[in-house]
Amino acid sequence: MSSTSENVDDRLSMLPEDILSRILSLMPTKYAVGTSVLSKRWRYTWTSVTNLDFDYTRRSPNMITLKFVDGNEEKFTKFVDRVLKFCKTSHLNSFRLHISSSGVSQSSILNWIDNAVRLNVRELDVCVIQSELPLSLFTCKTLTDLRLEPSDCDLKRWEFPSTIYLPCLKTLDIFLCDNPLAIQGCCPVLESLSLNVSCYVEQDFILNIPTLKRLNLLCISIYDDDNRKIILRLPKLEYLFVDGELCSLFEMEDVSSLVEASISCSACSFDFMWADILNKLRGVQKLTIANVSLFFFK
Amino acid sequence: MSYSKTIVLTNYDGETFVVDEVVAVEPQTIEHMIEDGCANTSIPLPNVTSKILSKVIEHCKKHVETPNSNEKAAKADLKSFDFDFVKADQGTLFDLILAMNYLNIKELLDLIYQTVADMIKGKTPEEEEEMRRVNAWVFSCFVGVTCLYFKSKKM
Structure with missing residues (x-):
């Protein structure tokens, strides 16, 4: 309205890096990465996020995940690959990966979870169609919360290896797993x-x-x-x-x-x-x- | 309720605020100052304006006065108070972020961060329409983000 309002600073951009990193960590990763188009100052700001949240699901009205393939799987795969490549944090607070498309390859999913373990993930929330998980996940030293949800109604079972050791794990949600008793004695603080x-x-x-x-x-x-x-x-x-x-x-x-x-x-x-x-x-x-x-x- | 000890806070504009100690120690920064013996006369808070400081004190008071019980009603009351508290205009919100970050009030910070995060990802259709009109060059898929960016510039 008045001319005085023209020349005032951009308050959002002036916030300290650590505050912006915390704010950008509170939204799905696609929005955080979206801020890179704002200006040069924002181009790499998102790379300091400590939470990653990827969702590629369709749900029925009663919230049951549906299997689908919509042709954008390749773009999604590239996006996740790129985010994991640029992400600067060495202590990932949470990693959420929900995919109900059968078009995203098993090797990519294994690779992403493996990457999250490498980034010392604390909370992991996985909901995918495949039932295989990378072995590194079962000996992750930093993991405190693990949630494995099947992404379709096949009553598919998560495959658990015989060697499991999760020293920090406090919360474990496994809806269907081939051998739930394998976790006994492997999670000392569960x-x-x-x-x-x-x-x-x-x-x-x-x-x-x-x-x-x-x-x-x-x-x-x-x-x-x-x-x-x-x-x-x-x-x-x-x-x-x-x-x-x-x-x-x-x-x-x-x-x-x-x-x-x-x-x-x-x-x-x-x-x-x-x-x-x-x-x-x-x-x-x-x-x-x-x-x-x-x-x-x- | 009556408290034996009061603390004097001096803000950016030189104004002083007298508050009870139990209220003043809500922000961790002030608590640490008192513990370290830096609070004998008054605590200078040069980064905080009087408008924001009185808002912060109002918040601390509410949280101290609400009985720390498991009662659902009390909890819900506090929650709705916090919710209304962050329903401020953007200028105030950014001032609050800086003040809260300085004073280190973690709970409220989390709530404010979430508010800003929601602003970045969510936006009303009217805002989006206006954005498209005013800034035709904006990338269509990132309208929400850019919207907040420009709004904050306008202030």
Whole structure:
């Protein structure tokens, strides 16, 4: 309006580098990189971001990821390659990679996750169609949060190697994995775990993690007459959530520190299983029970 | 509530603000100054204008006075207070960033950074339309980014 407003400085560009780096770290990487077109001053500013967030997904209205190929996979691949090449940080705070297109090559995805490990990633959130993961991920010394989500409804399982050592890992979400018990003893500070229980072999599911505080179990029954027991040896457990089908008897060796439990199962093999689990959770301060039937109707 | 000790803050314009110590130690920078014994008379804050300083004090007071409980209502109240707090015009927002960065109030900084980040990536259709008209050369796919850039220049 007035002429005085013409000559005022560009406040955004005048912010210190470290503040700009933190602001640009708070948005999907494509927007952060987009700032490079603003001016010479902005050309390489984004390269100091400490979070990388790449999303190449399509979702149905009920938020289920859909498989697709739209022809832009090559551009996307080049973009991610370039970002990882220019990114200056040596301590990546978080790396999010969500891809539901089958047109992005497996080797690129492996390479990107490998790069994130090389950049000392702390939080990794991966949702891709392929089930293979680079071996380096399973011995990453800096990783504190790992979330592996399948990107389609194939009930594909993540392939876990036999050698795992994640010394800093506190939170692990693995929705479907071929051998969830492989993580026992490999994560000395693990506090929060989400996984599914659906072994094809008929044996007891024993979970023995002394540091665990929060457990989210998704039970899926394979056999009609499932005699498997779920045995929890979790002395520090504070929060227990059970989802899916109530299809096994629970054995809990020490529930003295349990504060809250929530059992929301859509189906139950035998009614006495409800009685059994409720009986075992008797001392819990806060107990939520829901007999919901939404999970398996997607 | 009554507090035994007060702290005097002197800002950029030479104005003084008398605040209770419990409020004044909310910003880490001031807390460290008091710990180091630099706060016997008054604490100079040459980087902060009186408008921003009174806003910062208002924020610290609110956070000190809200009981530190797990009560949902109290938490929600504080959250909506913070949310309104960052709903400032851009000039104020940038002043706040610099002041908060200097005073080191981490929680609020995170919120302000997120606000600016949202401004960079998101924009209303009207703003976008105006941008296209005014700056025809702008790369179409980066309108959002450039929008914020030019707005901040206009101030």
